[in-house]
Amino acid sequence: MRALVVYESMFGNTQTIAQAIADGLATRMDVELVEVGAAPAAVPDGVDLLVVGGPTHAFGMSRANTRKSAAEQATSGLVSKGQGMREWLSALSGHAPDVSAAAFDTRFKNPWLPGSARRGAEKLLRRKGLPVLTGSQSFYVSGTPGPLLEGEIERARSWGVSLAAMREPGERRPAV
Numbered sequence: 001m002r003a004l005v006v007y008e009s010m011f012g013n014t015q016t017i018a019q020a021i022a023d024g025l026a027t028r029m030d031v032e033l034v035e036v037g038a039a040p041a042a043v044p045d046g047v048d049l050l051v052v053g054g055p056t057h058a059f060g061m062s063r064a065n066t067r068k069s070a071a072e073q074a075t076s077g078l079v080s081k082g083q084g085m086r087e088w089l090s091a092l093s094g095h096a097p098d099v100s101a102a103a104f105d106t107r108f109k110n111p112w113l114p115g116s117a118r119r120g121a122e123k124l125l126r127r128k129g130l131p132v133l134t135g136s137q138s139f140y141v142s143g144t145p146g147p148l149l150e151g152e153i154e155r156a157r158s159w160g161v162s163l164a165a166m167r168e169p170g171e172r173r174p175a176v
């Protein structure tokens with residue numbers, strides 16, 4: 001079984017979470033971790049699970065103007081300097097049958113702040129015909145440039161382990 005994890009990240013927090021998810025997945029699957037600017041135009045043959053994640057910007061997935069705003073707030077270079085997850089998923093051109101998907105994001109832990117990038121990513125994944133496994137996740141930062149809240153890296157690793165278990169041969173694959 002093989003997983004591809006594609007992430008977008010401005011300040012590095014989503015990158016750290018993506019790495020932890022990949023570590024969790026790697027307990028049961030072969031895993032490739034790729035920054036969205038270097039991601040392939042189609043899901044490569046042999047990939048069983050596509051996991052995508054990015055930062056929540058303005059209640060959803062980033063856009064060119066929110067990435068520009070992030071760049072203005074950055075004190076060092078951005079991790080993702082080109083296209084975002086929205087653009088990559090919109091242009092994704094194909095996949096083998098039986099590939100499933102999952103989405104995650106990073107954002108503030110604020111019950112009064114609506115929206116999350118993972119919801120937008122799920123919508124685009126479904127539009128591409130990719131069934132989305134239940135239980136997509138948000139991971140939380142304490143401020144715009146981070147850091148991640150305590151325990152989030154461990155939670156991301158555990159989520160990776162449980163995603164891989166959902167894709168094990170013979171497992172029922174809950175998809176929405």
Ligand SMILES: Cc1cc2nc3c(=O)[nH]c(=O)nc-3n(C[C@H](O)[C@H](O)[C@H](O)COP(=O)(O)O)c2cc1C
Pocket residue numbers: 008009010011012013014015054055056057058059060066067069070073106107108109113115141143144145146
């Ligand atoms: C332009 C901009 C808009 C943002 N809008 C939101 C938002 O609507 N909701 C939220 O929870 N966090 C918001 N944030 C905080 C980001 O989610 C946070 O910067 C991100 O999780 C950090 O991840 P990264 O280091 O991978 O970029 C915003 C950040 C930026 C730069």
